[in-house]
Amino acid sequence: MTMAMLAGGQAAEPERSVIQIATYAQQPVWDAPWRFEAVRALGGSGFVIKGKRIMTNAHVVSWGREIIVRRYQDPRPYVAEVEYVGHDCDLAVLTVKDEGFFDKLEPLELGELPKVRSAVVTYGYPAGGEEISYTRGVVSRIELETYAHIGNRRLLSVQTDAAINPGNSGGPVIQDDKVVGVAFQGMPGLENAGFFIPTPIIEHFLKDIENKHYDGFPNAGLRVVALENPAYRSLLKLPDDNLGARIDGILPIPSAEKVFRVDDVLQRIGEFPVADDGTILYQGNRLSAALAFQMAQNGENVAVKIWRDGKAIDVSVEVQVYEGDRTAGYQYDTLPRYLVYGGLVFTPLSLDYLRTLGRAAPTEGPAGELYYELYYRRYESPATARPEPIVLASVLPDAVNANVAVRGRALVDNINGIKINKLEDAARAFENGTNAYDRIEFTSHGSFECLDRAEVGKAASRILANYRIASDRRL
Amino acid sequence: MRIFPKIEQAWRLAVLAVLLSLLPVPAQAQSRKEPSAWEASVVTVEVSRKQYDYYQPWTSKDVRVQKPGLVVGERQILTTADELFNRTLVRVQKHGRGQWWVAEVAWIDYHANLALVTTTEPEFWRGLKPAALGGAIPAEGTLQILRWRAGNLENRKAEFTQFAVREGQLAAINQAVLEADSDIQSAGWGEPVVANSHVVGLLSAQDGRSCIAIPASFIKFNLDAHKRGEYQGLGYFHFYWQPAQNPASLARLKLTGEPRGVIVIQVPPRPDGGEQVLKTQDIILRVDGFDLDIQGDYEDPEYGHLMLENLATRQRQAGDNVKMQIWREGKPMEVSYRLPKYEYSSSLVPFGTYDQEPEYMIVGGLVFQPLTDSYLQSWGTDWRRRAPFRLYHYRDEPATKERSALVLLSQVLPDAYNIGYQEQKYLVVDKVNGQRINRLPDLRQALEKPLNGYHVIEFVQSDSLRRLVLRADGNEQEATTRILKRYHINQPFQLAEDAKR
Numbered sequence: 023m024t025m026a027m028l029a030g031g032q033a034a035e036p037e038r039s040v041i042q043i044a045t046y047a048q049q050p051v052w053d054a055p056w057r058f059e060a061v062r063a064l065g066g067s068g069f070v071i072k073g074k075r076i077m078t079n080a081h082v083v084s085w086g087r088e089i090i091v092r093r094y095q096d097p098r099p100y101v102a103e104v105e106y107v108g109h110d111c112d113l114a115v116l117t118v119k120d121e122g123f124f125d126k127l128e129p130l131e132l133g134e135l136p137k138v139r140s141a142v143v144t145y146g147y148p149a150g151g152e153e154i155s156y157t158r159g160v161v162s163r164i165e166l167e168t169y170a171h172i173g174n175r176r177l178l179s180v181q182t183d184a185a186i187n188p189g190n191s192g193g194p195v196i197q198d199d200k201v202v203g204v205a206f207q208g209m210p211g212l213e214n215a216g217f218f219i220p221t222p223i224i225e226h227f228l229k230d231i232e233n234k235h236y237d238g239f240p241n242a243g244l245r246v247v248a249l250e251n252p253a254y255r256s257l258l259k260l261p262d263d264n265l266g267a268r269i270d271g272i273l274p275i276p277s278a279e280k281v282f283r284v285d286d287v288l289q290r291i292g293e294f295p296v297a298d299d300g301t302i303l304y305q306g307n308r309l310s311a312a313l314a315f316q317m318a319q320n321g322e323n324v325a326v327k328i329w330r331d332g333k334a335i336d337v338s339v340e341v342q343v344y345e346g347d348r349t350a351g352y353q354y355d356t357l358p359r360y361l362v363y364g365g366l367v368f369t370p371l372s373l374d375y376l377r378t379l380g381r382a383a384p385t386e387g388p389a390g391e392l393y394y395e396l397y398y399r400r401y402e403s404p405a406t407a408r409p410e411p412i413v414l415a416s417v418l419p420d421a422v423n424a425n426v427a428v429r430g431r432a433l434v435d436n437i438n439g440i441k442i443n444k445l446e447d448a449a450r451a452f453e454n455g456t457n458a459y460d461r462i463e464f465t466s467h468g469s470f471e472c473l474d475r476a477e478v479g480k481a482a483s484r485i486l487a488n489y490r491i492a493s494d495r496r497l
Numbered sequence: 498m499r500i501f502p503k504i505e506q507a508w509r510l511a512v513l514a515v516l517l518s519l520l521p522v523p524a525q526a527q528s529r530k531e532p533s534a535w536e537a538s539v540v541t542v543e544v545s546r547k548q549y550d551y552y553q554p555w556t557s558k559d560v561r562v563q564k565p566g567l568v569v570g571e572r573q574i575l576t577t578a579d580e581l582f583n584r585t586l587v588r589v590q591k592h593g594r595g596q597w598w599v600a601e602v603a604w605i606d607y608h609a610n611l612a613l614v615t616t617t618e619p620e621f622w623r624g625l626k627p628a629a630l631g632g633a634i635p636a637e638g639t640l641q642i643l644r645w646r647a648g649n650l651e652n653r654k655a656e657f658t659q660f661a662v663r664e665g666q667l668a669a670i671n672q673a674v675l676e677a678d679s680d681i682q683s684a685g686w687g688e689p690v691v692a693n694s695h696v697v698g699l700l701s702a703q704d705g706r707s708c709i710a711i712p713a714s715f716i717k718f719n720l721d722a723h724k725r726g727e728y729q730g731l732g733y734f735h736f737y738w739q740p741a742q743n744p745a746s747l748a749r750l751k752l753t754g755e756p757r758g759v760i761v762i763q764v765p766p767r768p769d770g771g772e773q774v775l776k777t778q779d780i781i782l783r784v785d786g787f788d789l790d791i792q793g794d795y796e797d798p799e800y801g802h803l804m805l806e807n808l809a810t811r812q813r814q815a816g817d818n819v820k821m822q823i824w825r826e827g828k829p830m831e832v833s834y835r836l837p838k839y840e841y842s843s844s845l846v847p848f849g850t851y852d853q854e855p856e857y858m859i860v861g862g863l864v865f866q867p868l869t870d871s872y873l874q875s876w877g878t879d880w881r882r883r884a885p886f887r888l889y890h891y892r893d894e895p896a897t898k899e900r901s902a903l904v905l906l907s908q909v910l911p912d913a914y915n916i917g918y919q920e921q922k923y924l925v926v927d928k929v930n931g932q933r934i935n936r937l938p939d940l941r942q943a944l945e946k947p948l949n950g951y952h953v954i955e956f957v958q959s960d961s962l963r964r965l966v967l968r969a970d971g972n973e974q975e976a977t978t979r980i981l982k983r984y985h986i987n988q989p990f991q992l993a994e995d996a997k998r
Contacts (some may be wrong), residue, residue, distance in 0.1 A: 245960065250917030253968035257951050270963050284963070298917075384886055394890050401960040425743040459749035467737040468762040468777055472745035 036196050037154050038094050039130050041068040041076050042147040043102070043116075043192060045086040053378040053415045053430075055358035055369055056491045061087065067146035067193030068116065069201065072129045076116040077224070078192030079206050080107045081171040083114050084354045091118060093127065094154060106231040109354050110238045112171040112206050112219060113227045132221050133200030135305050136161045136180065144184045144205050144216075146193025159184025159216075164307045167217060170207050173373065174351035177239060178313055179217050186216025222317065230319060237320035240341035243278030245271035246288060246311055248299045255298075258287060259332040265289055266329055267300035267311060274404060277340040287329035291315060315341050349373065349410075350396055359445050362494045363452050364478040365418040365485045366426070366462070368434065370445055371396055371411040378415075379431065388431045391466060395433055410444035414462070418489050422481040426471045432464040446497055533650055536592060538628035539689060541645050542566040542576050542614055543597065545586040551875040552907075554855035554866055555986045559585070564686035565644040566614055567696060568625045574600075574614040575716070577687035577701055578607045579666055582851035589616055591625055593645030607851050608668040608731045608839050609719050610701055610711060630713040630720075632695030634675075642681050642700060642708065644688045655679035655690065655708060660800035662807045663709065666701045669848050670733050670839055671806035673797070674701070675710040684708060714799060718812055732815035732836025734806060736775050737763040741791045750780055751827040758782040758824065759793040759805065765895055768843035774832040776825065783822035784808045809836055845896040845903060846870060858937050858990040860952070861973045862910040862980045863918070865926065865940055868903040885923050887959070902935045906956070910984050914976035918965050924956040937992050944969075 043066040051057040066082030068091070076091060083089055089102040100123045107114040118124065136142060144157045159182045167179035182195070186205045195203035195218045203218030230236055249255060249268040260266060266287040272278050289295065291314035294302035301308045318324050323338045349372040360369045369375060371392060376384075384393035392413065400407045416430040417423050434442045437451035438461055452460060455475055463470040486494060542564050547557040566574035566589065574589060581587070581602060588597040600616040616622075634640070638657035643650060655677040662671050675698045677690065685703035689696045690710045698710030722728040738759045741747050747756050758780040764773045775781075782788065785808050787795035797803045797811070813819060815838035822831055841847040847869045855872075858865045866872060868888060876883040891903060904926045911919040926934045929943035930953055944952060947969030955964050967973065977989050 247962055248917050251915065251966065253951060254917070254966040256968070257953075257966050271960070390886075390890055390893065393886065398887060398890075398959070402958050425745070427740060427742050457749065459745050461746075461749060469737075469739045470746065470762065471743055472749045474745050474748070 036069075036130055036194065036199065036201075037145055037156075039070040039127055040094060040145045040147075040154060040193060041070065041078075042092040042154075043068050043076075043078055043082055044090045044092075045083050046088045046090075047083075047085040048087050049085045050357050051378075052358055052372070052374040053369070054367065055360040055415075055496065056493070065147060065149065065189045066191045067148075067189065067205070069145070069192075069194040070124065070127045070129050071115070071132075071228075074117065074121060074124045075105065076102060076118070077204065078114050078116060079171070079204060079219075080109050080112045080114045080354070081206075082192045083107065083116065084109070084171075089116065091116065091123070093123065106227075106236045107355070108227050108230070108236050108238060109172050109352075110169065110175045111177055111223050111227050112169050113204065113224065115228075115231070130194055130196075130201045131199075132224060133197055133202045135164070135220050135222055136197050136202045137306070138162070138164060140197060142182055142184060142195050142197045142202060142218075144182075144186060144190055144193060144195050144218075146190040146205060148185075148187040148189035150187070150189075155190075157185040157190075159214075162215065164220070164309070166310045166313060172351040174347055175239065176310070176312070177316060178220055178223055178309070180220045182216055182218060183214040184216060185214075186218070190216070226317065226319070238343040239316045240318055240320045240322070241273070241275070241344040242312075242315040242324070242339060242341050243273035243275035243344060244269050244282060244288075244315075245273075246300050249287060250298050258285065258329065260287060260329060264298045265295060266298055267296050271401075273344060274346060275342055275344055277342055281326075281337050281339045282328070283330065285330075288326065289329055289334060290325075290327035292318075292324055292326075346400065357496060359496050360415075361445055361449050361497070362418070362485065362491060363448075364460070364473045364481060365420040365423040366473070367415045367418065367430075368412050368445065368448050369415045371413050371433065375413065375415065388466065391433055392431065395465075408443045412442050412445055412448055414464070418485055420481055420485050420488070422473065422477045422485075426473070428464065428469065428471055432466060432469075435463045435465045435468075437462050449495060449497060533652065534626075534694075535628070535643050535652070535689075535691065536650050537624060537626040538568045539643050539645065539650060540566045540568060540574055540625070541590045541593065542574065542600070542687075543588045543590065544580050544584050546580070547583040547585060549583070549855045549871070551855050551866070551869075551872040554857040554864075554991065555988070557854075562686075565688045567687075567689045567699070568627050569613075569630060569720070570627050572615045572622060573603070573627075575687075575699070575720070576612050576614060577666070577699055577711070578605050578610045578612045579686060579701065581605060581612050582607065583853075587614060589614060589621060590645075591621060593650060594648045604723055606719070606728070606730065607849055608665065608670060609715075610666045610668070611716060611719060613720075613723075628689070628691075628696050629694065630696050630717050632692060632697060632713070634697060635692050639692075640677055640697065641691045642677075642679055642684060642688050643691060644684070651681075653679050653681040655681070658707075660712070660797070660803060662804040667849055667851075668731065668839060668841075669844070670731055670810065671804065672715060672731075672810045673712055673800055673803055673807045675712045677708050677710065678706045679708050680706065681708070712800070715810065719814070722814060729815040729817075729838065731810055731839045732813060732817060733809045733839050734834070735765065735767055735837050736761055736773070737765075738781065738793065738805075740793050741780065747780070750778060750824070752780055752824050756791050758789050758791070761823075767837050768840065768896075769837050771835060771837065774834055775821075775823070778825075780824035781805070781821055782824055782829070783820075785811075785813070785819045785821075815839065842902070843896060844892075845894050845900070846873070846892045847902070853993050854991050854996060856937050856991055856993055857907075858940055858992070859910070859977060859981065859986065860940075860944060860989075861967050861976045862912045862915040863906055863921075863954070863967075864908045864910065865937060866905050866907045867937060868905050868925070872905075872907070888923055888925075891925075899933070900935060904934050904937060904940055906954070910980050912976060912980045912983070914973065914980075915967065921962055921965070924961060925959075926954065927957045928955040929953070937990070938994055941990070941992070 045064045049059045068076040068078035071077045090099045091102045102116040102118045105117045162181040166176040190205040193205045194201045203220045205218045207217045246267045247270040266289045269286045294314045296311045320343045412434045414432045438455045440451040459472040545561045548560045549557045566576040569575040587600045589600040598616045598618045598621040603613045603615045605612040640655040642653045658676045688700040690698040698712045702709040761779040794802045818833045841849045850871045873884040874880045906924045908922045932943040952967040952969045
């Protein structure tokens with residue numbers, strides 16, 4: 023009895039394994055990529071998992087230059103390092119140089135996906151005080167949500183009315199003494215709604231890094247739409263059984279293009295029957311069928327039953343991580359690429375770059391063209407999409423470019439007649455120019471600017487010195 | 498078409514914003530002085546018109562607005578074309594009070610934003626006197642803006658600021674405008690701007706204290722052409738150019754002598770199919786006898802420095818030949834540029850759809866509409882920001898032979914027939930039953946030929962829905978009838994070509 027209570031008492035103190043994290047982060051400036059923003063101190067939470075590791079959110083440690091972790095009611099700071107990070111699922115695991123940090127710290131165990139309406143408690147170090155904070159709530163709903171850290175991935179997520187505030191990020195959400203999630207985001211405009219990353223996602227991440235490399239969540243490369251209208255079902259000779267959703271489009275992923283065709287009907291993915299609204303039943307929750315592919319690891323094969331040409335067939339598809347829309351989401355870890363030539367700053371088009379243009383609507387001014395290029399062209403006319411569209415981000419004023427009228431925000435079409443598909447093309451086009459004047463043509467109605475090559479050569483070191491740029495390029 | 502910097506287009510917005518405050522409100526009492534001679538020339542035009550809701554194109558409201566008119570000749574009242582579209586009744590009143598006379602529009606050109614109104618009632622014209630158009634801006638820059646308000650002729654002071662070239666109010670054509678600052682409120686509807694005894698312009702827009710007027714010389718030139726029966730409509734330059742401020746660009750194009758002119762950067766096919774005499778990389782040095790500087794300005798004898806775009810409308814109209822001196826491949830040469838006629842329908846997304854009921858087709862609850870500026874403007878005064886980005890962005894794309902216009906699935910009126918598609922909207926139609934769709938008549942024809950008992954509707958490639966299918970077994974008519982009844986819609990379609998018949 024006493025033993026049981028004691029054991030129960032120990033397990034009922036998960037706060038001992040909850041870690042306070044302070045990250046000193048330094049982000050690059052995306053339109054002046056050799057520069058960095060001021061160092062920012064970010065507060066977050068984490069918890070100890072097996073293998074002397076701390077689990078937290080990717081966004082708690084992103085761009086971290088120094089990460090300091092503290093134990094429960096222990097003022098000593100320890101230095102931590104990121105071991106693995108998954109930006110798509112907003113999870114990271116940290117190690118601590120001084121292994122003594124983990125003395126007497128019990129790793130928390132992972133539980134199951136909690137049931138809707140069941141109670142959960144969050145643990146963490148949110149803003150508003152120094153000590154650990156607990157909030158209690160119920161599981162409000164379970165759905166695929168956009169993960170704000172990357173911005174363009176929807177993964178399984180749990181909504182709760184337990185308060186989740188800045189600083190809670192990375193902290194555990196506990197039910198029956200087990201971790202059922204990692205608190206990670208709120209939603210502007212919603213009250214009493216916080217979101218946590220549930221265990222199926224955490225376990226996927228942990229399994230992914232078992233081979234010492236993080237790949238990410240795979241994607242079948244399909245745009246699946248509801249197939250509820252009886253006319254379409256009849257055209258495809260489908261039985262009237264409310265099963266099966268239609269493939270309306272396929273991303274340029276070879277494994278997907280090899281197996282699927284538009285108008286194939288997904289009837290079963292792995293063990294999950296697919297309903298005509300494009301959902302599966304997952305542990306009692308109606309969720310987007312995309313989940314059934316995401317739960318596989320990168321490179322794994324998933325058995326799929328499809329309906330094609332009036333009959334059901336079984337196929338197998340290798341699911342892969344899709345990288346084609348990487349720049350349309352937020353990017354981390356790798357510093358932005360750039361090239362400075364004659365004071366003209368060229369950098370790849372990305373969401374991070376677009377954000378430097380401020381909050382104006384993309385319909386205003388030249389941003390519309392950039393916005394279209396980043397978000398639409400790949401889908402609308404893939405044949406004309408460039409692997410890495412390059413923008414003239416800004417012009418560093420100097421005598422050599424004093425009369426250049428285009429001062430930035432312009433998409434580059436070609437330089438000296440060479441089509442610019444990636445940043446290296448720009449560097450090569452300038453290096454191999456044969457005319458006395460370099461010609462940079464933009465996509466907007468063929469507008470162009472010229473630079474005197476001899477003058478550019480003379481100005482190069484002057485511009486770098488004036489603007490304190492260590493190198494004219496980061497390719 | 499000039500490329501850098503982008504022409505300000507904020508004026509039109511400002512005008513839409515004040516639309517509702519057009520009807521007169523009692524003006525502050527002004528001390529009554531000597532009756533002004535202008536009282537015999539300035540009249541009030543009242544327009545009753547339909548205001549369409551492009552989001553529900555089968556409905557319209559009736560609105561009534563009043564705007565100033567100016568007697569300019571024998572039974573001729575000049576005003577701006579703005580607000581005269583979709584009209585159901587026009588009336589005129591003189592001296593700011595008393596009787597209204599039924600009138601009619603004798604001539605209107607939306608592109609030029611000019612109209613002539615007349616009435617056959619002889620009594621109306623008694624005591625009225627034509628005003629003189631033209632004359633110089635006084636050296637000290639003081640102007641007056643006139644209109645009738647609550648029975649008094651309001652005479653507001655305005656200070657001339659500049660002549661500039663801006664996009665027109667009702668057309669994407671750049672032309673000279675007179676700009677002035679004034680405390681007048683809710684103006685921009687054709688108020689005469691006068692200096693001494695002459696009318697120097699008609700107000701066409703207002704944004705805060707800044708007022709924009711169509712200058713008298715533009716009005717006179719086009720009215721005279723109309724009187725002679727020779728009005729051809731507005732012409733414009735159908736090519737893109739950029740200023741030549743960068744000497745390195747001129748050097749690369751081997752221009753000798755002083756830096757001057759502008760550089761042609763894009764020459765799209767002419768909408769009239771005519772030959773394009775310009776080529777990209779040409780440097781335009783002189784247009785219609787005027788030398789161009791490296792910013793693309795010329796010295797206008799009347800208005801000073803103006804952008805070259807104005808030379809397409811300065812004493813010129815569609816079809817006229819304009820001489821250009823250009824520099825091509827290291828040598829000067831002369832070309833003659835025939836001005837194409839501006840037409841709304843030349844754009845992929847037409848700028849204006851006036852005097853025309855909104856077009857739509859309802860097929861089994863699916864609502865199809867042409868993509869037009871009028872449709873995008875149904876997102877309200879802030880439509881440029883609030884309309885769906887992708888639809889708005891089509892305004893930057895050229896019309897081509899294959900795709901001359903766009904038809905949208907704008908919304909779905911839910912019904913058992915279209916179940917599963919009720920959330921679909923703002924999708925641009927590519928093909929229906931295998932046939933390409935540019936306009937609603939194409940859609941109507943395509944629907945007559947279902948494929949094996951189905952209508953197959955395909956949308957342009959995007960990351961949204963690409964295809965939907967409806968049954969075409971004869972029951973779709975029944976569904977449409979049921980849907981129209983349930984949603985209180987009188988007719989399943991409204992096509993401009995039917996209205997013309």
